[in-house]
Amino acid sequence: xxxxxxxxxxxxxxxxxxxxxxxxxxxxxxxxxxxxxxxxxxxxxxxxxxxxxxxxxxxxxxxxxxxxxxxxxxxxxxxxxxxxxxxxxxxxxxxxxxxxxxxxxxxxxxxxxxxxxxxxxxxxxxxxxxxxxxxxxxxxxxxxxxxxxxxxxxxxxxxxxxxxxxxxxxxxxxxxxxxxxxxxxxxxxxxxxxxxxxxxxxxxxxxxxxxxxxxxxxxxxxxxxxxxxxxxxxxxxxxxxxxxxxxxxxxxxxxxxxxxxxxxxxxxxxxxxxxxxxxxxxxxxxxxxxxxxxxxxxxxxxxxxxxxxxxxxxxxxxxxxxxxxxxxxxxxxxxxxxxxxxxxxx
Numbered sequence: 001x002x003x004x005x006x007x008x009x010x011x012x013x014x015x016x017x018x019x020x021x022x023x024x025x026x027x028x029x030x031x032x033x034x035x036x037x038x039x040x041x042x043x044x045x046x047x048x049x050x051x052x053x054x055x056x057x058x059x060x061x062x063x064x065x066x067x068x069x070x071x072x073x074x075x076x077x078x079x080x081x082x083x084x085x086x087x088x089x090x091x092x093x094x095x096x097x098x099x100x101x102x103x104x105x106x107x108x109x110x111x112x113x114x115x116x117x118x119x120x121x122x123x124x125x126x127x128x129x130x131x132x133x134x135x136x137x138x139x140x141x142x143x144x145x146x147x148x149x150x151x152x153x154x155x156x157x158x159x160x161x162x163x164x165x166x167x168x169x170x171x172x173x174x175x176x177x178x179x180x181x182x183x184x185x186x187x188x189x190x191x192x193x194x195x196x197x198x199x200x201x202x203x204x205x206x207x208x209x210x211x212x213x214x215x216x217x218x219x220x221x222x223x224x225x226x227x228x229x230x231x232x233x234x235x236x237x238x239x240x241x242x243x244x245x246x247x248x249x250x251x252x253x254x255x256x257x258x259x260x261x262x263x264x265x266x267x268x269x270x271x272x273x274x275x276x277x278x279x280x281x282x283x284x285x286x287x288x289x290x291x292x293x294x295x296x297x298x299x300x301x302x303x304x305x306x307x308x309x310x311x312x313x314x315x316x317x318x319x320x321x322x323x324x325x326x327x328x329x330x331x332x333x334x335x336x337x338x339x340x341x342x343x344x345x346x
Contacts, residue, residue, distance in 0.1 A: 010035040012079040013108035013323045019063040022262045022331045027063060028080070028324040035111045039092040046093050046117045048086035050106050051346070053320075054134035055327045055339035056082055056168075057258055080108040080323075085123070085133045087346075093117045101126065103133040108323055110343055121294060128305055135168050135338035136312045137301060139287055144172035145297045146290040147231060147253045151283055156181040158228035159247070161219070163209075163238050166193040166313075168338035169255060171201055173231045175310050178202050182229075185222045187238075189333040196336065201311055215241035226250070235260045236267040243271035243280075252282040262331070313337025 010033050019027050037047050059082045062074050074080055084106040088096050096102065096117060104120035106112045114120065123133055135141060147169075148154060160177040162170045165186025174197070177184045186197045187209045197206035205222055212218040219227070219241055226247035232239060235257025242252070260266045275282060290297070304310045315335045317326040320343050329335040 006037045007034050010109055010111050011320050015074045015076050017076050018065040023060045023063050023328055025324040025328055030321050037089050039090045043092045045113055045115045046091040046096055047089045048112050049089050050084050050086045050343045052085040052131045052134050053341040054083040055330055057330055061261055081105055083139050085130050103138050131340050134340050140168040141301055142290050142297050143287045144169045147255055147285045148173050148176045151253045151285055152229050152251050154180055158182050159223050160184045160229045161227045162186045162231045163234040165197055166336055174203050216244050219245040240269055240271050243274040246278055246280050248278050250280045254284045315339045317341045
């Protein structure tokens with residue numbers, strides 16, 4: 001247990017003001033406050049030392065004054081928060097004890113007081129890198145697994161297209177599809193990422209969407225017989241082109257629409273009549289719906305990792321001071337794979 005009255009300096013990533021448009025490093029600052037490492041008597045809270053922070057697009061969305069979904073905006077002057085991996089320093093909650101490793105929602109800071117620790121997951125398997133619990137064994141992993149296996153209902157030999165395929169979720173969906181025997185094509189925003197998709201992640205093919213002036217023609221080139229399954233994370237013009245190229249009874253799993261997050265006027269979709277014409281099923285995915293199935297997911301994905309059947313790419317940023325730049329990299333296309341911030345390694 002932490003000693004009585006032990007107080008530590010605590011570096012925090014603070015939102016300076018609400019963001020208009022895509023986030024910039026200047027919208028955030030790193031400042032030092034103080035924190036007690038001792039849980040108040042009678043409290044069921046826990047105090048944790050944060051080890052790894054997960055940079056996710058929804059964190060950037062919460063910098064806005066108006067968030068058009070169930071997430072709430074951050075408060076200017078307060079720390080950001082998101083998924084992370086942490087070590088318990090002190091606990092008033094029976095499920096966790098000092099020294100336990102956990103993953104779940106934490107503050108973007110060196111130490112956090114978690115008032116509702118029942119939402120955290122205890123980490124039992126440490127034969128894999130702890131940073132994996134920010135991604136492949138955390139929120140992004142469950143998203144990819146649930147979206148592909150539970151929502152899409154894939155079949156061997158189907159044609160699968162994944163946008164933002166070099167990201168934390170897309171890279172996993174593509175590999176799950178290949179393991180099932182599907183034909184898999186991904187798109188990304190640079191030649192480097194395209195080469196990674198084809199040479200490191202085993203996609204059948206990939207293209208740089210920034211070099212394509214007619215996405216409809218591009219998709220026809222890669223999918224002359226049409227697309228059975230589209231894993232959607234981009235939206236806008238990409239979704240419009242995909243709708244024209246879906247096969248009869250195709251499925252679209254909507255994980256996100258990053259191209260639309262910071263537009264003052266979201267783009268309209270013009271080809272929705274393909275939904276009834278082709279009997280396409282288009283379904284949204286919220287990862288929190290699948291957290292109760294975490295143990296099933298973990299059994300599947302841990303086995304694939306240990307058997308070296310999955311490649312997982314991480315983009316590591318060192319020290320909490322690097323967190324603002326790491327978050328911004330999600331929106332300017334600089335990050336490759338899962339963007340992680342290392343706060344402390346033990």
